[in-house]
Amino acid sequence: MTIDPPPDRRPENPNFSSGPCAKRPGWSYEVLANALLGRSHRAKPGKAKLAEVIERSRRLLGMPDETLLGIVPGSDTGAVEAAMWSLLGARGVDMLAWESFGAAWVTDARKQLGITDLRVIEADYGKLPDLGGVDGSRDVVFTWNGTTSGVRVPDGDWIPADRQGLTICDATSAAFAMPLPWDKLDVVTWSWQKVLGGEAAHGMLALGPRAVERLESHTPAWPLPKLFRLTKSGTVDRAIFQGATINTPSMLCVEDALDGLRWAEEVGGLPALIARSQANFAAIEDWVSATDWVDFLAEDPATRSTTSICLKIVDPWFQALPNEGQAAAAKALASVLEEAGAGYDVGAYRAAPPGLRIWGGSTVERSDIEALLPWLDWAFGRVKAEREAA
Ligand SMILES: Cc1ncc(COP(=O)(O)O)c(C=O)c1O
Numbered sequence: 001m002t003i004d005p006p007p008d009r010r011p012e013n014p015n016f017s018s019g020p021c022a023k024r025p026g027w028s029y030e031v032l033a034n035a036l037l038g039r040s041h042r043a044k045p046g047k048a049k050l051a052e053v054i055e056r057s058r059r060l061l062g063m064p065d066e067t068l069l070g071i072v073p074g075s076d077t078g079a080v081e082a083a084m085w086s087l088l089g090a091r092g093v094d095m096l097a098w099e100s101f102g103a104a105w106v107t108d109a110r111k112q113l114g115i116t117d118l119r120v121i122e123a124d125y126g127k128l129p130d131l132g133g134v135d136g137s138r139d140v141v142f143t144w145n146g147t148t149s150g151v152r153v154p155d156g157d158w159i160p161a162d163r164q165g166l167t168i169c170d171a172t173s174a175a176f177a178m179p180l181p182w183d184k185l186d187v188v189t190w191s192w193q194k195v196l197g198g199e200a201a202h203g204m205l206a207l208g209p210r211a212v213e214r215l216e217s218h219t220p221a222w223p224l225p226k227l228f229r230l231t232k233s234g235t236v237d238r239a240i241f242q243g244a245t246i247n248t249p250s251m252l253c254v255e256d257a258l259d260g261l262r263w264a265e266e267v268g269g270l271p272a273l274i275a276r277s278q279a280n281f282a283a284i285e286d287w288v289s290a291t292d293w294v295d296f297l298a299e300d301p302a303t304r305s306t307t308s309i310c311l312k313i314v315d316p317w318f319q320a321l322p323n324e325g326q327a328a329a330a331k332a333l334a335s336v337l338e339e340a341g342a343g344y345d346v347g348a349y350r351a352a353p354p355g356l357r358i359w360g361g362s363t364v365e366r367s368d369i370e371a372l373l374p375w376l377d378w379a380f381g382r383v384k385a386e387r388e389a390a
Pocket residue numbers: 018019074075076077078101143145146147148170172173191193200201
């Protein structure tokens with residue numbers, strides 16, 4: 001058995017997790033020095049910091065003035081569920097699901113909310129469902145970027161401009177790294193722990209005018225926990241969208257989120273953030289096209305995510321393994337990379353087909369992706385050689 005010697009250069013930052021994602025280049029604990037610790041988030045300086053997160057996020061993302069943006073508890077899950085619990089039930093619902101997170105929202109709608117006029121438009125890992133099947137007279141819930149399959153919607157052209165239903169979009173692994181058509185999205189959610197490399201626990205919830213209108217005209221048939229309550233006496237609680245959070249946020253996380261936003265502005269704003277992610281994807285794309293043992297899990301190039309870049313192993317030896325053998329070999333590959341200190345958290349999501357998932361969001365440097373790629377070849381060669389010899 002011959003195993004090639006390992007490459008000599010490791011990525012400077014070997015963090016390629018799809019969440020929490022890599023901190024921005026140059027991040028250190030110093031950025032937290034001005035955190036408002038031990039003070040009330042409802043005191044003037046605390047509220048100002050929360051409002052600053054909202055304002056900087058709005059500006060960076062180019063959100064329309066009339067769209068409300070608030071900080072909500074429970075990270076992206078909290079934001080999506082607050083929207084689903086508050087808005088659904090007024091009309092039929094189309095749920096799009098092509099990977100684990102979309103499937104989780106289907107479970108919420110069907111089993112928790114008990115919505116009966118529900119259509120699930122599904123596809124397997126690697127594919128997008130038939131977007132043409134979405135009916136604009138119904139509400140639709142979907143993820144912009146399916147983090148666990150690396151399949152994203154290519155654009156919002158499939159969403160009717162004259163729709164009567166609401167579009168509720170989980171954009172947590174897309175926001176800041178991909179353009180979002182605000183005119184087509186009535187609700188958009190994300191968390192701090194993704195593209196800007198912030199901390200988990202807090203979610204962002206954007207509500208367009210049609211979503212606000214629904215909030216003020218529809219009373220859900222199910223109980224609404226305090227954490228999901230976005231209205232007060234039948235009208236939208238605007239204070240939430242000015243920094244008066246529903247419950248207590250972590251001011252340490254707030255400080256860190258502000259650092260990420262300021263960094264994003266310094267590097268050139270949204271176009272630069274998108275370009276950084278696209279450059280990371282391009283480096284992987286070049287390598288995939290020159291490498292015979294891997295391919296993208298996303299079949300259609302137009303649907304390939306530039307953030308959660310999911311790869312399948314197509315080597316004939318790997319393909320011939322039984323399912324458990326494939327899962328074990330892919331896990332071993334990720335472990336070898338971790339032990340070598342060359343790449344952390346690059347294994348596929350637990351519910352996805354065995355393979356690799358490399359985060360290429362905006363905080364990741366292309367030079368680090370380029371440094372990782374020879375390690376992937378080396379680690380695969382080593383796992384294959386060891387398993388063939390066993
Ligand atoms: C598409 C998508 N939705 C929801 C979530 C859940 O996010 P959080 O754990 O921040 O609530 C994730 C996390 O990876 C995700 O990728």
